[in-house]
Amino acid sequence: xxxxxxxxxxxxxxxVLPESMLDAxxxxxxxxxxxxxxxxxxxxxxxxxxxxxxxxxxxSGIGPGSAELVREAARTLRSLAEEPSARTEGKSSxxxxxxxxxxxxxxxxxxxxxxxxxxxxxxSITTHPEDGERTALGWRHFRGEWEPYxxxxxxxxxxxxxxxxxxxxxxxA
Numbered sequence: 001x002x003x004x005x006x007x008x009x010x011x012x013x014x015x016v017l018p019e020s021m022l023d024a025x026x027x028x029x030x031x032x033x034x035x036x037x038x039x040x041x042x043x044x045x046x047x048x049x050x051x052x053x054x055x056x057x058x059x060s061g062i063g064p065g066s067a068e069l070v071r072e073a074a075r076t077l078r079s080l081a082e083e084p085s086a087r088t089e090g091k092s093s094x095x096x097x098x099x100x101x102x103x104x105x106x107x108x109x110x111x112x113x114x115x116x117x118x119x120x121x122x123x124s125i126t127t128h129p130e131d132g133e134r135t136a137l138g139w140r141h142f143r144g145e146w147e148p149y150x151x152x153x154x155x156x157x158x159x160x161x162x163x164x165x166x167x168x169x170x171x172x173a
Contacts, residue, residue, distance in 0.1 A: 021105075034081035041074035102156050103136035118142050120151065 007026060045067035056062040103109065103122040110119045119141040126135050133153055140149035 031081040034077045038074040038077035038081070041070050041077065045070040045074065102134055102153060103138070103151060116142070117144060120149065 007022070048067040048070065049065075052062055052066045053060075103120070103125065105122050105124050108119055108121040120136075121139045121141075122136045123138040124136075126137060127133065128135070135153075136151045136156070138149060138151075139146050
C-alpha cells in the first residue's frame with residue numbers, strides 16, 4: 001500500500017472528500033516536497049563547489065562545475081514537481097461530460113428558473129457506518145431562511161427527476 005493509498009483510507013475518500021480534491025491536495029504536497037528537495041540539492045552543490053574551490057584555490061578553476069551532477073538532480077526534481085504524479089496523470093474522477101450521481105461538496109444547488117427560493121449548499125458528504133448510504137451535509141435555503149440540513153441519496157434522485165436539479169451560481173449562496 002502506497003502512502004497515497006493510506007491517506008485515501010484516512011480521509012475516507014470518496015465518501016468524505018471527492019477523490020479529485022484529495023488528488024489535487026496530495027499532488028500539491030508532492031510538488032512542495034520535490035521543490036524543497038531541489039532547493040536542498042542546490043545548497044549542497046553551492047557548498048561543494050565552494051569547498052572544492054577553497055581546497056584547490058580560486059585560480060585553479062576546479063570549483064565551478066564540480067557539482068554539476070547534483071545540480072542536474074535538482075533540475076530533475078524541479079521538472080518532476082511541475083508534472084502531475086503518475087498516479088493522477090490523465091485521471092479524472094468522472095468523465096468531463098458526466099453528471100454527478102450525488103451532491104458535491106463546494107457546490108450550491110437550486111431549482112432552475114427560480115420557481116422557489118430553495119437552494120442547498122453542500123459542505124460535506126458522510127456515509128452510514130453500516131450500509132454505506134451517502135448523506136450530504138450542508139445548508140438549505142427555503143422560505144427565506146438558511147438552516148442546517150442533510151439530504152440522502154433518495155433525496156438527490158427525487159430532485160433530479162422532479163426538479164431538474166441544477167448547480168446554482170456560487171454568488172447566490
